[in-house]
Amino acid sequence: MSLDLSVDRSSPVPLYFQLSQQLEAAIEHGALTPGSLLGNEIELAARLGLSRPTVRQAIQSLVDKGLLVRRRGVGTQVVHSKVRRPLELSSLFDDLEAAGQRPATKVLVNTMVPATAEIAAALAVAEDSDVHRIERLRLTHGEPMAYLCNYLPPGLVDLDTGQLEATGLYRLMRAAGITLHSARQAIGARAATTAEAERLGEDAGAPLLTMERTTFDDTGRAVEFGTHTYRPSRYSFEFQLLVRP
Amino acid sequence: MSLDLSVDRSSPVPLYFQLSQQLEAAIEHGALTPGSLLGNEIELAARLGLSRPTVRQAIQSLVDKGLLVRRRGVGTQVVHSKVRRPLELSSLFDDLEAAGQRPATKVLVNTMVPATAEIAAALAVAEDSDVHRIERLRLTHGEPMAYLCNYLPPGLVDLDTGQLEATGLYRLMRAAGITLHSARQAIGARAATTAEAERLGEDAGAPLLTMERTTFDDTGRAVEFGTHTYRPSRYSFEFQLLVRP
DNA sequence: GTAGTTCGATTGTCCGGACATACGCATTGA
């Protein structure tokens, strides 16, 4: 066995997490080749001086990520295919930055408006009560890529225009102590109106990719509702899915 | 405590699974109201005659589904928001049937063709080697909704045209003993070509929603590659996302 | 030679306990 795994018991990092990270790194690095057996759990636990439940917890987390597959009576194998992150709840800003795209943001509108029926329903606030309205244009390489319109309930986040242009909305929300939990999302397409076309530098009637999203924090409160339109020539949604067993 | 939970030790169904199902049913049914505490794990285990690890395993599976939230020093709470399935690897056919839409399928093409470079790369087969090619039109209420073009490596599934029209491709694959594992997917938009417009009953240049997907089985083998186009007026992708902690 | 059987290996499930850690709240102190 070539792998040199080890755990640091004095570290505050949980042992199962240390192990799962090392295994993940070994898979990423190629030390564990696709299709190879991982060796049985009992022996692995003995070799590391850990108990089997701890080793199992580490392995299970990688199974959940889709990197490993367990087979009763056979063993645990490394999956062949390369698995990307299975579609996180991520912001466009972070996605672009991770892709090395250097996103730029131009805040068009940052004000308070009375909530329409649709927005009030999405955010679970009273109709006509005041909510934040933010309109932004996202550019890459100086070209417009997406038009983002977001609504937030009042009093949650301090929406500074300068900060909005420097970072993403989700980062501001996390910095404000909001723990994002889930989002309901719809992706569609439609023809651009004249105003939309002008904003994005397209022709009227050109196909646009649209996304509507309501985000909830861990208490179930709706913390954001947004309607986004993307130029399909410059953006598409790409992600990896896993089957739930 | 009103909830009457119980487990059947003689059942072959795992105890933790019995418990998680009952809890999920209680949440769905409203017996466990959003925001309510679940009661501490120790007492719950004692009440059911189970050990704490077993109870924790049941709770954890619901946390992973996004139905519960754990807080150290506080307890386990039911999440407020309604959570749908977090975007399964599902087939269009199943989605429609679940929505009560009575999908109809018309198989336009079911043949073998030599693989182009793109298809060969996606399916990891040799270029120009034979692969299945299936073209289908999916209709709801007699109206075309999507045009599906799929490629499969040879010898995996028996692709009977009659069966393809009666059920979905994924069901056929599962029935053939293939265990679907993951898929890489891209959603975009573009203007319809004349041929596409005619097939779907739209005008040329009308916006179309597009999806490209490669599906892998649990050994990492690519088992399907497809390019689909949808009429955006009749279909959009809707799903729930969870943040990964 | 082929089909059925047995058996070893490995994961799946479950137990009962132990200590660490973080949160909320009451108490205490300035």
Add this chain to the structure above:
DNA sequence: TCAATGCGTATGTCCGGACAATCGAACTAC
């Protein structure tokens, strides 16, 4: 009055063991 401290409580982590279920392969019987 307000802030710092301490405590109870709940989850987080970890242990060592036990038995069951399943897979694959070697073996046996026909």
